[in-house]
Amino acid sequence: MRPFEVYDTLSRSARRFQPITPPKVGLFVCGLTPYDDAHIGHGRFAVVFDMVARALRRWGYRVFYVQNVTNVEDKVIQRGAELGVDPLKLSDRYFRAWRDAMERLGVRSVNYYPHATDYLPEIIEQIRSLVDRGYAYASEGSVYYSVARFPAYGQLSGQKTEALRPGARLELDASKRAPEDFALWKAATPGEPSWESPWGPGRPGWHIEDTAITVRLLGARYDIHGGGVDLKFPHHEAEIAQAEGATGASPLVNYWMHNGMLTLRGEKMAKSVGNVVGLAETLDHFGPDVLRFYYLNAHYRSPLDFQPGKSLEEAREAFATLAKPAEAIRAAFARARDPGPAELPDAVRRESGTVVERLDAALSDDFHTREAIAQLFGWGRSVGPWLERLHELGSTDLAILAAPYDWATEVLGVPGEVAAPAADVGPVVEAALAARSRARARGDYAEADRIRDDLAAAGIGLEDRAGATRWSPAPRSPP
Numbered sequence: 040m041r042p043f044e045v046y047d048t049l050s051r052s053a054r055r056f057q058p059i060t061p062p063k064v065g066l067f068v069c070g071l072t073p074y075d076d077a078h079i080g081h082g083r084f085a086v087v088f089d090m091v092a093r094a095l096r097r098w099g100y101r102v103f104y105v106q107n108v109t110n111v112e113d114k115v116i117q118r119g120a121e122l123g124v125d126p127l128k129l130s131d132r133y134f135r136a137w138r139d140a141m142e143r144l145g146v147r148s149v150n151y152y153p154h155a156t157d158y159l160p161e162i163i164e165q166i167r168s169l170v171d172r173g174y175a176y177a178s179e180g181s182v183y184y185s186v187a188r189f190p191a192y193g194q195l196s197g198q199k200t201e202a203l204r205p206g207a208r209l210e211l212d213a214s215k216r217a218p219e220d221f222a223l224w225k226a227a228t229p230g231e232p233s234w235e236s237p238w239g240p241g242r243p244g245w246h247i248e249d250t251a252i253t254v255r256l257l258g259a260r261y262d263i264h265g266g267g268v269d270l271k272f273p274h275h276e277a278e279i280a281q282a283e284g285a286t287g288a289s290p291l292v293n294y295w296m297h298n299g300m301l302t303l304r305g306e307k308m309a310k311s312v313g314n315v316v317g318l319a320e321t322l323d324h325f326g327p328d329v330l331r332f333y334y335l336n337a338h339y340r341s342p343l344d345f346q347p348g349k350s351l352e353e354a355r356e357a358f359a360t361l362a363k364p365a366e367a368i369r370a371a372f373a374r375a376r377d378p379g380p381a382e383l384p385d386a387v388r389r390e391s392g393t394v395v396e397r398l399d400a401a402l403s404d405d406f407h408t409r410e411a412i413a414q415l416f417g418w419g420r421s422v423g424p425w426l427e428r429l430h431e432l433g434s435t436d437l438a439i440l441a442a443p444y445d446w447a448t449e450v451l452g453v454p455g456e457v458a459a460p461a462a463d464v465g466p467v468v469e470a471a472l473a474a475r476s477r478a479r480a481r482g483d484y485a486e487a488d489r490i491r492d493d494l495a496a497a498g499i500g501l502e503d504r505a506g507a508t509r510w511s512p513a514p515r516s517p518p
């Protein structure tokens with residue numbers, strides 16, 4: 040497992056990552072409230088945490104990545120009522136559209152998308168535990184968290200609850216003891232979906248859905264919680280208060296990762312502001328590679344100000360420069376007939392390895408994707424002189440030229456997909472293995488090892504077992 044540092048919002052510092060149970064890593068990211076078409080702001084968090092999961096897996100961590108689906112919530116119910124559609128059917132439709140967009144964007148790292156309504160027993164059990172432990176109280180069929188009972192409330196965001204007391208954001212509600220108290224369970228309203236509970240029919244509050252799911256799936260404490268920086272307060276404060284109150288285990292999360300907002304002319308992109316750019320239309324127009332490149336060519340914590348008619352047009356141009364040598368090298372690799380003699384100077388071979396190491400180093404420094412992309416542009420300049428001569432190179436040399444781009448495809452998800460070894464490499468590999476057997480038979484182990492190393496550099500793994508050698512396209516191993 041490669042060590043790395045990650046900025047933790049709670050301690051406000053970059054910290055060396057230490058999993059609770061290595062090599063396992065529990066990763067939870069606040070997912071979608073599906074009530075309308077997703078916009079490119081949603082795409083950002085999805086790609087950012089996809090990159091994080093890809094990097095961790097490359098480095099040897101076994102990531103269990105959970106992204107929840109808030110399929111019952113005020114906004115879903117309100118929109119369902121506006122359209123005259125059952126809210127759960129509505130959220131299901133938009134969640135399917137989200138999965139389609141994720142598939143197109145190459146976001147396949149999420150292990151599980153739990154829906155809040157599938158966790159009602161866990162939600163009710165957690166609320167009951169909070170009531171039993173004195174953190175929550177029932178009132179008129181609803182249950183509220185008593186914020187005053189949890190002194191650490193506000194530590195993540197630095198918000199003071201006193202500052203909110205007269206705030207316009209908190210509707211005055213006679214059933215609450217204090218204005219900052221938040222609903223864990225909301226008493227049923229006619230015409231809205233509701234479930235039975237010890238406090239009468241109702242539905243869960245937004246915050247409790249997440250912690251009921253994470254305690255069940257990831258345990259009372261887990262490694263990384265991700266989400267947009269706009270969710271720090273009150274949502275993530277509430278999560279800490281709920282989970283730590285209900286389980287007594289602390290801290291809920293060892294590393295809080297928050298991605299910066301995508302803004303449009305300085306304003307957060309949001310349906311309620313009315314300044315949204317659709318995710319599906321953007322994928323139609325620019326394609327997934329350009330959009331992923333655009334997101335990752337900024338540090339994940341920086342705000343990203345989207346300029347229509349400019350941002351993605353510029354990203355498309357820059358991405359084309361980055362992808363052109365990669366495509367040429369991969370096309371030549373697919374055509375290469377055999378491993379071939381080593382034509383590349385040692386300096387170029389060494390540089391390829393150095394660049395891959397720098398790429399891992401850039402991401403080990405709080406996932407500095409912008410620095411990684413700068414390294415890839417640098418590699419593009421280094422391989423430039425070879426682009427006219429690719430047809431002269433064997434697959435071993437071409438794999439060396441491709442290595443930094445293969446890193447990028449594995450971790451950043453661009454450019455394109457890693458080319459699987461072409462179906463017809465079989466006879467070539469068999470020929471190389473026969474040459475290796477002859478070398479070993481005559482005692483030339485140096486030559487035999489050289490052939491094995493060349494095959495490994497071309498992505499072919501060997502396994503000597505019971506007098507026979509098996510080969511397989513090997514996952515490219517970390518340096």
Ligand SMILES: [Zn+2]
Nearest residue numbers: 069070249274
């Ligand atoms: Zn959440």
